[in-house]
Amino acid sequence: MEIRPTTDKDLDVFVDTLHAAFGRFPETPAEDGGGLWWSALETDRSLLAVAADGRPVGTASAYSFELTLPGEALVPAAGVTGVGVLPSHRRQGVLTAMMRHQLVELRSRGEFLSVLLASEALIYRRFGYGPATYAQQLTVARHQAAFARPRARGTAGIPATGSDAGPDAGSDTGSVELLRRAECGGILEEVYDRYRRAQPGALSRPHRWWALGAGQPPVSSAPRHVAVHRDPDGVPDGYASYSVESNTLTVDETIATDDAAFTALARFVLGHDLVTQVVFKRLPPEHPLRWQLEDFRAGQVSDDDWLWVRLLDVPRALTARGWCADGELVLDVDDPFLGEHGRYLLTVRGGEADCVPTDREPDLSLDVSDLGSVYLGGTTPSTLVRAGHVRAHRPGAAALADALFRAERPPHCLHWF
Ligand SMILES: CC(=O)SCCNC(=O)CCNC(=O)[C@H](O)C(C)(C)COP(=O)(O)OP(=O)(O)OC[C@H]1O[C@@H](n2cnc3c(N)ncnc32)[C@H](O)[C@@H]1OP(=O)(O)O
16 A cells, blocks of 8 residues: 555545545535635645555545644644545554654654544544544523623623633623625634634634635535624624524634623524524633523533644644743653654743753653643643543642643634634
8 A cells, every 4th residue: 555645636536535435425516616625625735545456545634724822822733634544445554554654744844733623532542642622512592591690890891801800791882793604704714813813722714715615614605694793993803603493593603802792792692583592513611601691501511522632743842832830840751653752851931831851750651642632721631640641750740730731711623624
């Protein structure tokens, strides 16, 4: 078997093979050639696994994204996608060969992080990926959707997300306008881009995604209503893209650059007539919306992992992010898939880290996939110690690691790719 890069000429074969791996058929291409999820594929980052008889049997690709790290650091990240192996060739090591080829190639491009959304949770840990961000689906019965009066006294103004004071749900001084997806793509792109730069765990949505309508709504051009929130000066600062079917209003995503805009948008969709429930997809864990409702049980929550993270260069990755607490930690990191092992002294001072090889006794021993899980601050190291996956070599090591790895706000990603 050979793993080879693709060119534009291979796109049809790539798409065909990938669909066959999922047991599907490629949708009929739109006349203008856009709007399909694979239209944003980067052929120079795509791989085909070809069997000895010349037949393509596996695919893997990657997008060029920017990932926001804690401390609002924007770094390049490879978004692994389009992974599939024909049912006739499974469990013969095709994926393993493609993953190895891909990781080596990413490193040769100078990349130090790769991320993916896993179709199944059992596939990617062996390749060094760990779940790092989580998303919640909140289903609210509309008859229970009354908002509580904020209990904080003396709330002045409407602070930005992540500040300590909460927004007064009733004091929005902005406005909500109802548009169609087809008429507000530019607004969505601009608001999303502002939001993602300040949100740890968020991925960029390259302009070509919006231009092609690639991916899922509201990036795709599927018909959607869009509630656009504007600040008192008329500047868009949030949106909720939604559709209504069988008395259920489903919000694809609610993007807001502050809590007040989010609250206004939530009020807007929860106030929709002839709807019995509102489903908010892909909310960040611990989102305040449940707390804002009078009836805490009005919302039903289901949790899912979202972004999986893989470190390709531990010192570079650890020095690239910002840090909220000072301290020193010795990490002993095992990377069995790449046959590597390293021990690093992580020193954090004033929000920045230094990370160098050391032979000091370790504080924590962990697999690179577990380092991926804690990297963005969405999983505490102590959880993985308690689960038996990370070894703490001294009392207090896990608590120190928790304090160090915490992000200024829980990481969250809702971009589908
Ligand atoms: C980022 C994305 O694109 S996610 C999309 C992933 N693709 C899909 O889910 C499409 C449907 N599935 C497939 O195409 C294939 O089953 C794949 C790609 C998941 C696996 O490809 P394969 O070539 O069979 O994997 P490979 O033979 O290299 O397996 C490596 C190991 O992973 C294990 N493994 C692979 N897939 C799975 C799975 N779905 N569940 C559990 N274990 C798995 C294998 O058992 C094997 O274990 P071993 O080393 O202990 O023997």
